[in-house]
Ligand SMILES: NC(=O)C1=CN([C@@H]2O[C@H](COP(=O)(O)OP(=O)(O)OC[C@H]3O[C@@H](n4cnc5c(N)ncnc54)[C@H](OP(=O)(O)O)[C@@H]3O)[C@@H](O)[C@H]2O)C=CC1
């Protein structure tokens with residue numbers, strides 16, 4: 001069985017990963033709060049992660065935390081020579097550069113969304129935006145009221161795909177006198193209740209509207225995808241990997 005360490009183990013996704021780990025074993029977790037264990041999994045502080053990775057003989061780390069915590073644990077993975085799956089979102093440019101640096105020493109797979117449906121949505125988005133190249137584009141996402149980063153990592157990834165196809169400028173929300181420009185894409189983030197994650201791209205023009213959307217119904221979908229990625233990553237060469245490689249494997 002693959003021996004997994006979970007960064008952000010006390011969080012919503014940390015719990016979902018422990019629950020989803022049936023073909024792998026979560027042997028240790030990292031978090032900053034004063035908790036000894038979560039569901040029988042011992043909790044260690046992130047600054048002691050390198051030592052714990054060796055002590056618990058960890059094969060791979062699965063991370064769903066905050067950017068600062070992910071970077072601390074990425075350093076520990078480099079020190080201990082352990083692969084890392086990064087699910088945390090909201091990194092700034094410097095954080096992304098530090099993850100890229102880490103991937104020169106260890107196998108590192110980062111995805112803003114570990115659901116298979118979003119992988120397919122990304123492909124559909126590329127085709128639709130490339131084909132309907134005159135249509136107006138608007139991007140919406142909705143998440144639970146505890147989410148701290150906006151727009152979501154997934155929305156930013158969808159935007160990246162769109163910008164590879166079309167020269168559009170994001171406008172984050174609109175207010176007041178705000179007429180739409182031809183080359184803009186409106187991006188909207190809503191936060192309410194315990195909504196697991198919804199994303200929708202609307203393409204409108206030529207007297208028609210095409211809507212491409214995805215809704216996650218349980219955090220288990222992200223946890224299962226991240227664990228699939230973790231098992232796939234063990235034993236690979238150092239480098240930067242994409243979740244599409246796992247889905248296509
Ligand atoms: N890629 C994907 O498919 C998905 C990505 N996510 C992303 O995962 C992240 C976590 O989401 P979620 O579980 O809902 O958030 P939570 O707020 O529920 O959990 C965050 C966890 O991070 C821990 N944490 C805080 N600071 C640190 C630190 N310095 N080092 C290590 N751990 C730390 C917190 O525990 P404590 O306070 O005890 O330290 C907590 O356990 C978010 O960035 C979210 O966007 C979420 C779902 C799917």
Ligand SMILES: O=C(O)C1=N[C@H](C(=O)O)C[C@H](O)C1
Nearest residue numbers: 089112113147152153154197
């Ligand atoms: O915070 C969440 O919950 C989620 N975060 C990811 C994101 O920012 O895109 C993925 C998913 O939508 C759930």
